[in-house]
Amino acid sequence: MAAQMTDAHRRFLQVLMSHGIMEGSEARKLHRRCCEIHKVYYAHDKLDDFISTINSHLQPLFMQIRKGMSEGDGRAHYALVNLAETEITKMASDYTENELELFRKAMDLIILSENGFASSTEILNLADQLKTKKMKKKEAEQVLKVFVEDKWLSERNGEYTLHTRCIIEMEQYILSNYQDVARKCNICHSLAIQSQVCESCGIAMHLPCVRKYFRAQTEPRCPQCNDFWSCDIPGTSRMDSQSPSKTGRAEKSFILSPRRC
Ligand SMILES: [Zn+2]
Ligand SMILES: [Zn+2]
Known part of the structure; x- marks a missing residue:
């Protein structure tokens, strides 16, 4: 039987939901704070148990908190993942069709690249080739910014790669859709x-x-x-x-x- 979901669990979930993704040390701090506020049993090494309790209650909703690693620094991260939608349609409600097409194209470039990065120039060059609705470069730049803010892409020095949150969420999608290259x-x-x-x-x-x-x-x-x-x-x-x-x-x-x- 699944362990009881307490207010501490609910608070943890709410904060994680509002962040989308959280670094391991942040999640450990939050775990402690939630247990203290709601006077729930706390042990510093029990974060994964605490999360699996939440996960057992999220299961009927086809959601799960998943642990993944940042490819840059190797640190653990926790993200809330929607299991009901296995495709890029996860993002469909938040973006327009041509924004999604731009994202897909950026993802192609990143995954097919040698080093896991695509330059902003490469991505912006595709903006006026979109099939759904062409985008001006300025507009595309703005959309890329939003993808970074929403933690689907991360950017450094004009080079884009997939954000850790995106990798945790989309791992299965990428492995099955890019079988030969992923x-x-x-x-x-x-x-x-x-x-x-x-x-x-x-x-x-x-x-x-x-x-x-x-x-x-x-x-x-x-x-x-x-x-x-x-x-x-x-x-x-x-x-x-x-x-x-x-x-x-x-x-x-x-x-x-x-x-x-
Ligand atoms: Zn590895
Ligand atoms: Zn070898």
């Missing part, structure tokens, strides 16, 4: 948009997963084929996708380096 990470087995790819056998690894996996190894070798891993192993503190203020030179050149290296 890759799964060899380490954590989730969808990998930004990744490094083995030159010999073609397996992919998220950048934070690469960093973690090779941390203890003197000579990096592919976990699949054991060939030398020829990509640069990403450094530690320079890949925080959530805070552009930390963007340094090293990070920029790293982003722009090709996925297949």
